[in-house]
Amino acid sequence: MHFAERIMSDLRIDGERLWRSLMELAQIGATPKGGVARLALTDLDREGRDWLVARARASSMAVTVDRIGNVFMRRAGRRADLPPVMAGSHIDTQPTGGKFDGNYGVLAGLEVIRTLADHGVVTEAPLEIAAWTNEEGSRFVPVMMGSGVFCGAFDLAHAYAARDVEGRSVHDELARIGYLGDEEPGRHPVGCYFEAHIEQGPVLEEAAKVIGVVDAALGLRWYDCTVRGTESHAGSTPMTSRRDALAVATRVMQETVALGNRHGPHGRGTVGYVSVFPNSRNVIPGEVRFSIDLRNASAERVDRMDAEIRAFIEQAERESGLAIELAQVAHYPPCPFDPGCVASVERAAAQLGYAHMRATSGAGHDAVYLARVAPTAMIFVPCKGGLSHNELEDAAPAHLEAGANVLLHCMLEKAVVAQP
Amino acid sequence: MHFAERIMSDLRIDGERLWRSLMELAQIGATPKGGVARLALTDLDREGRDWLVARARASSMAVTVDRIGNVFMRRAGRRADLPPVMAGSHIDTQPTGGKFDGNYGVLAGLEVIRTLADHGVVTEAPLEIAAWTNEEGSRFVPVMMGSGVFCGAFDLAHAYAARDVEGRSVHDELARIGYLGDEEPGRHPVGCYFEAHIEQGPVLEEAAKVIGVVDAALGLRWYDCTVRGTESHAGSTPMTSRRDALAVATRVMQETVALGNRHGPHGRGTVGYVSVFPNSRNVIPGEVRFSIDLRNASAERVDRMDAEIRAFIEQAERESGLAIELAQVAHYPPCPFDPGCVASVERAAAQLGYAHMRATSGAGHDAVYLARVAPTAMIFVPCKGGLSHNELEDAAPAHLEAGANVLLHCMLEKAVVAQP
Numbered sequence: 063m064h065f066a067e068r069i070m071s072d073l074r075i076d077g078e079r080l081w082r083s084l085m086e087l088a089q090i091g092a093t094p095k096g097g098v099a100r101l102a103l104t105d106l107d108r109e110g111r112d113w114l115v116a117r118a119r120a121s122s123m124a125v126t127v128d129r130i131g132n133v134f135m136r137r138a139g140r141r142a143d144l145p146p147v148m149a150g151s152h153i154d155t156q157p158t159g160g161k162f163d164g165n166y167g168v169l170a171g172l173e174v175i176r177t178l179a180d181h182g183v184v185t186e187a188p189l190e191i192a193a194w195t196n197e198e199g200s201r202f203v204p205v206m207m208g209s210g211v212f213c214g215a216f217d218l219a220h221a222y223a224a225r226d227v228e229g230r231s232v233h234d235e236l237a238r239i240g241y242l243g244d245e246e247p248g249r250h251p252v253g254c255y256f257e258a259h260i261e262q263g264p265v266l267e268e269a270a271k272v273i274g275v276v277d278a279a280l281g282l283r284w285y286d287c288t289v290r291g292t293e294s295h296a297g298s299t300p301m302t303s304r305r306d307a308l309a310v311a312t313r314v315m316q317e318t319v320a321l322g323n324r325h326g327p328h329g330r331g332t333v334g335y336v337s338v339f340p341n342s343r344n345v346i347p348g349e350v351r352f353s354i355d356l357r358n359a360s361a362e363r364v365d366r367m368d369a370e371i372r373a374f375i376e377q378a379e380r381e382s383g384l385a386i387e388l389a390q391v392a393h394y395p396p397c398p399f400d401p402g403c404v405a406s407v408e409r410a411a412a413q414l415g416y417a418h419m420r421a422t423s424g425a426g427h428d429a430v431y432l433a434r435v436a437p438t439a440m441i442f443v444p445c446k447g448g449l450s451h452n453e454l455e456d457a458a459p460a461h462l463e464a465g466a467n468v469l470l471h472c473m474l475e476k477a478v479v480a481q482p
Numbered sequence: 483m484h485f486a487e488r489i490m491s492d493l494r495i496d497g498e499r500l501w502r503s504l505m506e507l508a509q510i511g512a513t514p515k516g517g518v519a520r521l522a523l524t525d526l527d528r529e530g531r532d533w534l535v536a537r538a539r540a541s542s543m544a545v546t547v548d549r550i551g552n553v554f555m556r557r558a559g560r561r562a563d564l565p566p567v568m569a570g571s572h573i574d575t576q577p578t579g580g581k582f583d584g585n586y587g588v589l590a591g592l593e594v595i596r597t598l599a600d601h602g603v604v605t606e607a608p609l610e611i612a613a614w615t616n617e618e619g620s621r622f623v624p625v626m627m628g629s630g631v632f633c634g635a636f637d638l639a640h641a642y643a644a645r646d647v648e649g650r651s652v653h654d655e656l657a658r659i660g661y662l663g664d665e666e667p668g669r670h671p672v673g674c675y676f677e678a679h680i681e682q683g684p685v686l687e688e689a690a691k692v693i694g695v696v697d698a699a700l701g702l703r704w705y706d707c708t709v710r711g712t713e714s715h716a717g718s719t720p721m722t723s724r725r726d727a728l729a730v731a732t733r734v735m736q737e738t739v740a741l742g743n744r745h746g747p748h749g750r751g752t753v754g755y756v757s758v759f760p761n762s763r764n765v766i767p768g769e770v771r772f773s774i775d776l777r778n779a780s781a782e783r784v785d786r787m788d789a790e791i792r793a794f795i796e797q798a799e800r801e802s803g804l805a806i807e808l809a810q811v812a813h814y815p816p817c818p819f820d821p822g823c824v825a826s827v828e829r830a831a832a833q834l835g836y837a838h839m840r841a842t843s844g845a846g847h848d849a850v851y852l853a854r855v856a857p858t859a860m861i862f863v864p865c866k867g868g869l870s871h872n873e874l875e876d877a878a879p880a881h882l883e884a885g886a887n888v889l890l891h892c893m894l895e896k897a898v899v900a901q902p
Contacts, residue, residue: 263718280717284763294868296752296775297700297844298683301742303868308753309739312732319729322721332716333728334765336758343704343754343773345871353763355716424717448714448723 066479069183071413075470076180077463080173084462087113087153087169088161097453098161102154102196102207103131103232108239110153114168114193121175123191126250127243130221131195131236132208134250137175139188140480145253147185147477148436149174149469150192151428152208156200160455162260162445162462168193170258170466174473185477187253194428195241201226209428211247213435218247252436254403256472257429258465259440260457264448265421272464273411274421274442277404279430280328281364281396285354287314287375288387293340293348304346308338310382311350317374318354321367328359328422329367354388359422361395397430400437403472407439410471416464441468486899489603491833495890496600497883500593504882507533507573507589508581517873518581522574522616522627523551523652528659530573534588534613541595543611546670547663550631550641551615551656554670557595559608560900565673567605567897568856569594569889570612571848572628576620580875582680582865582882588613590678590886594893605897607673614848615661621646629848631667633855638667672856674823676892677849678885679860680877684868685841692884693831694841694862697824699850700748700777701784701816707734707795708807713760713768724766728758730802731770737794738774741787748779748842749787774808779842781815817850820857823892827859830891836884861888 090109091100100106111133115125118135126134136146151167171191178185194212199205202224204216211221222233236242261267266274291307315333322331335353356367372388379386411418421442423430432438443465446456510529511520520526531553535545538555546554556566571587591611598605614632619625622644624636631641642653656662681687686694711727735753742751755773776787792808799806831838841862843850852858863885866876 261718262715263720264714264723265718265720268723282717294684295682295845295870296750296754297702297777297846298681298685298870299750299844299868300683300685301739301746301749301751303684303688306739306752308735308756312735315728315732316736319721319726326721329721330716330719331721332726332764332766334716334758334763334767335761336728336756338754338756341755344752344775345754346752347754355764357717424719425715426717448719450715450718 065481069479070471070474073177073181073183073470075173075177075463075466077459079176080169080462080466081459083169083172084161084165087165091155093158093453095453097455098155098159099157100153100155101157101201102198103201103235103239105239107154108241111193111241114153117172118191121179123175126245127241128245128247128250129218129243130208130211130247131241131243132212132247133193135191137189139185139477141186142188144187145251146188146190147253147473148190148192148255149257149473150194151257151259152194152197154196154198156198156451158453160450160452162455162457163262163450164197166260166462167258170469173466174470177470184480185474186480187477189473189477197428202232206426206428206431209431213431214248215431252432254437254476255429255432256403256469257427257440258469259427259442260445260450261421261442262425262445262448262450266442266444267448269419270417271419272416272443272461273418273468275404275408275411275418276421276423276440276442277399278359279397279423279427280330280357280359281361282355282357282392282394283364283368283390284392286351286389286391287354288349288351290349290385291347294346296344296346299346305384306346307350307384308347310378310384310386311352313378314375314386315352317371321356321370325358325363325367329363330355330357330424357424359396364396394426397433399433399439403437403439406472406475407441407468410468414467414471416468441465485901489899490891490894493597493601493603493890495593495597495883495886497879499596500589500882500886501879503589503592504581504585507585511575513578513873515873517875518575518579519577520573520575521577521621522618523621523655523659525659527574528661531613531661534573537592538611541599543595546665547661548665548667548670549638549663550628550667551661551663552628552632552667553613555611557609559605559897561606562608564607565671566608566610567673567893568610568612568675569677569893570614570675571677571679572614572617574616574618576618576871578873580870580872582875582877583682583870584617586680586882587678590889593886594890597890604900605894606900607897609893609897617848622652626846626848626851629851633851634668635851672852674857674896675849675852676823676889677847677860678889679847679862680865680870681862682845682865682868682870686862686864687868689839690837691839692836692863692881693838693888695824695828695831695838696841696843696860696862697819698779699817699843699847700750700779701781702775702777702812702814703784703788703810704812705774706771706809706811707774708769708771710769710805711767714766716764716766719766725804726766727770727804728767730798730804730806731772733798734795734806735772738791741776741790745778745783745787749783750775750777750844777844779816784816814846817853819853819859823857823859826892826895827861827888830888834887834891836888861885
């Protein structure tokens with residue numbers, strides 16, 4: 063067997079080392095309930111970044127930082143002219159976040175590099191691990207900020223101008239923590255991109271699979287909906303004289319969920335936020351505001367759901383005589399991942415003998431932006447009860463190890479193992 | 483024509499004087515928007531009470547106060563052995579209340595007495611005007627406190643113990659403002675009771691009627707309902723894996739309104755209060771709490787509505803697999819008013835030539851408690867747009883005058899005009 067073939071079939075990452083590095087990074091911003099609070103561009107984020115960069119340098123990686131603070135950790139290949147095969151994710155967390163969301167993708171990448179170093183494996187193309195700035199969007203909006211600027215979804219000035227609740231800007235906070243780099247975002251070549259991530263949903267666990275071969279991310283449309291009626295006394299106003307905003311709003315809420323059900327298997331319809339005015343037991347609601355979240359795997363489906371909710375609202379408006387306002391506040395088109403990269407993930411999972419299935423990402427990830435500039439795919443591993451954005455977020459060490467092994471073999475396949 | 487007959491056919495109250503007294507009392511606690519904020523047992527309530535008592539004494543009325551602060555203003559009849567024919571309502575207001583709610587019933591009564599004094603009319607039975615303590619319940623719970631104690635709905639100790647948000651008790655505040663009387667509540671005889679009130683609903687205005695002959699007050703049941711699901715990510719949780727508390731709660735909310743519609747014409751079904759947890763756009767709600775308010779004119783109907791909402795909730799629980807908790811938090815049985823008093827109101831309205839109709843009270847009033855101890859009826863007059871509990875509450879002087887004339891003639895009929 064040739065050296066490259068042997069490497070490709072036998073090489074495995076060190077699952078215990080991966081787990082230790084996850085637990086170590088999770089101490090920076092650790093919460094009493096076992097979660098992590100390490101918001102973007104805080105002192106804790108700097109500590110986390112410094113920890114990461116030190117470990118990359120210890121593995122002989124070259125570190126560069128771009129002007130939005132994205133950190134690239136590079137292991138040279140035999141050919142410097144080839145674009146790097148990249149893995150990555152983010153290390154910022156939600157205010158009451160977990161240990162795995164984002165951090166896993168970055169540290170799985172680091173573990174891949176450490177494994178190659180251990181075995182003296184050199185690749186033709188360089189390998190890079192990216193840690194994208196402010197994926198969570200908890201402190202600064204928009205979310206997925208670093209990858210968004212990198213991939214041209216919005217410009218640097220827009221990102222720089224974002225301020226936290228205390229008025230501090232992204233630009234100033236990047237400078238303050240020492241991660242305002244020189245490199246122009248997006249100038250950095252990317253051969254292809256893989257992102258390992260916990261699923262943040264229940265599908266893999268319910269199906270008893272270890273690896274989700276993520277072939278697409280759902281598109282979404284977010285709306286604010288407002289129904290305006292007339293507040294009046296719940297006792298002295300007969301049913302026929304009412305203009306009950308909640309009675310109309312609940313019809314639209316029901317339809318939102320029904321839309322998700324009708325447009326399966328990837329349809330999602332959610333009302334997460336509701337505000338009722340004046341919100342008093344014996345007053346018929348005069349105004350109800352609520353959010354609508356519609357998602358699906360194809361643009362055509364999302365657009366059909368959009369058309370159907372609009373038609374429903376028009377009819378409800380006609381039938382009730384109440385004014386209903388629908389304002390779209392966000393729109394991300396569905397993101398099909400690169401068939402070549404998806405096939406690579408599927409092949410690796412199969413060859414490694416892991417139970418796997420095709421999956422879609424319902425949540426946003428840096429990979430969704432990266433897919434705009436490079437062939438991209440994601441590797442999901444199960445998380446306990448589908449729980450994420452929660453201090454109780456948990457994942458099995460064996461599953462995390464499996465995902466990192468899949469990442470290793472995808473990167474090796476794309477970067478090509480060099481003969482010694 | 484006998485004197486009594488002439489009085490009965492020709493006597494009218496002074497509409498302009500009634501209006502002036504309404505506007506004068508409304509200056510005590512007047513708000514910039516034209517409403518009144520005169521909460522029970524505040525300094526402003528004392529000012530209002532003092533103003534009222536001074537005017538009663540100026541009309542030679544004897545004033546007594548009972549131990550819950552109810553004020554009785556008595557005009558002697560020829561026979562002291564007969565129980566008084568009573569009119570009344572309350573002069574406390576909501577924090578952003580109007581000029582007419584409650585105040586109208588008391589001042590219409592005062593205007594009746596003034597009119598009789600002007601014309602030297604004496605009745606066989608004494609006449610009394612009552613101002614009941616804390617009808618609104620805005621500062622101290624329970625609502626309709628003075629009439630509730632008077633009629634034995636709850637005891638004095640319970641009322642005394644009620645505290646406002648700053649911890650001050652009803653007992654101490656009554657003493658502080660000088661309205662902690664000596665008379666044992668309920669010891670006061672009542673021959674019959676009439677309460678004139680703005681409708682606080684749209685029915686009279688919509689029907690272009692001047693007088694509502696109120697033959698009953700609706701019964702009500704109040705509930706708190708809680709649906710418990712599982713909060714999870716709106717993107718990564720497929721529809722089939724969801725336990726969406728709001729999707730189930732909105733079904734119950736829809737059914738609440740449908741119940742009101744099914745059990746017409748007096749049925750009412752209202753959800754006024756909704757609280758969603760965690761109330762975030764991209765999180766499927768894990769818990770929803772909301773109020774249910776069911777009303778109807780007969781106990782049988784209210785009970786049937788209760789049975790139907792319980793059956794619906796049981797079915798929704800079975801179908802969804804989510805836990806739904808329903809807790810009844812208040813129950814007032816329907817209150818049919820006294821046929822003799824109702825007939826008296828109807829007769830007066832007809833003889834005075836006012837467009838009138840039978841009406842039911844959807845809201846609670848002191849009259850609902852009084853009906854437990856004496857023959858009782860209410861006289862409704864329209865209010866603009868049905869608006870009440872609002873600084874913009876408004877009523878037409880001609881309608882207020884008409885209601886007071888009906889009250890005059892009801893009281894004269896029951897008290898019997900004495901021959902000079």
